[in-house]
Amino acid sequence: MxxxxxxxxxxxxxxxxxxxxxxxxxxxxxxxxxxxxxxxxxxxxxxxxxxxxxxxSRTGLYQVVLAEAHRRVISLDDLVQIAKRECTEEEKLRAILTLLVNAAQVGHGWHSGVLAREVLAPSSHLQVLFNEELQPKLAVILNILSEITAIPANHPALLRCLISTAAPCLMLLVAGNGLPGPAPVVLAMPEEELISHLYNFTIAGLRAISVDYLAPSSAPSR
The missing domain is CATH 1.10.10.60 (Homeodomain-like)
Incomplete structure (x- = not known):
């Protein structure tokens, strides 16, 4: 060359x-x-x-911007590395929550603003972001949640667990961009305190759902 x-x-x-x-x-x-x-x-x-x-085009540029914004919050490489760690699945979950809390608290660059706008007023480009950027990341997280709960990754109950796990982190990300209400107050709390709260709240919910799923009355028919 x-x-x-x-x-x-x-x-x-x-x-x-x-x-x-x-x-x-x-x-x-x-x-x-x-x-x-x-x-x-x-x-x-x-x-x-x-x-x-x-x-x-401008549309193509916006879709690249959306994908880059999400990578700056959490990248697929980060998630894969966490999934490969020699530790418990619960520790992997805490590591993911740590990344998301850190991104919400210190990520006041344009990436958080772009994602906040897209969350509050979704455009047709959100589907492209989901297909190209979100889907492989969600697959990694679903596998971790599945290991914690013993619920299959494709089961509707685990999809609900995924939403319940991700929603508070998404709210904190939006809170950093002028969202009114208690969310900005929570976002300003000490990082470790916030991580511990989200982890304890999430793991308690996952364990409760796991108990319900594994109960004889709700066991899937063979």
């Missing part, structure tokens, strides 16, 4: 990153509908053709 081609690749990656970062900030401030390609290009100091070259 020549020096010229290496320089072009580095310049191209730098331009793509600059567009992504500035677009993320603008999407967090004004939302997808109100953020124009022209505004993004001006902030990133590029021409409109650069957005289309790197992302295909």
């Amino acid at each position: 020549t020096h010229s081609s290496r320089s072009s690749r580095v310049d191209g990656e730098a331009t793509r990153t600059r567009i992504l970062e500035n677009a993320g900030r603008l999407f967090a401030q004004t939302g997808f509908a109100e953020t124009t390609s022209k505004a993004i290009a001006a902030e990133a100091e590029v021409d409109l053709a650069s957005i289309n070259y790197h992302f295909g």
Whole structure:
């Protein structure tokens, strides 16, 4: 590879990153509908053709921004590494909650704003985020919850457990972006205290659901 081609690749990656970062900030401030390609290009100091070259369109750019925002909260690599640890499934759950609490408390960058907007006012792009970014992450978490509860990963009861586990963390993430009510007060509490509360609350609920599932009256027919 020549020096010229290496320089072009580095310049191209730098331009793509600059567009992504500035677009993320603008999407967090004004939302997808109100953020124009022209505004993004001006902030990133590029021409409109650069957005289309790197992302295909403003829609393509927004979908990449959404995926990157979710990775900055919790990445698939992080989850896989936790799942591989030589520890109990309960300890793995606590590690995941620790990542999510940390992201909510210190993640006041554009990524939390973008996700907060998407949660409060879902767009058609949320399905793309689910298919490409969320689904593989949820599969890892479901397997951990399944090990804790002895409920199969595809059972409706475990899906309810997943929602109950994730919802408080999602609320805390949104709370960091101006949500009124008690959530911001809770978010401001000491990190370890908040992690312990979420873990104790979650594990108690999981164990209760597990007992119900394993009870003879609710055992699945053979």
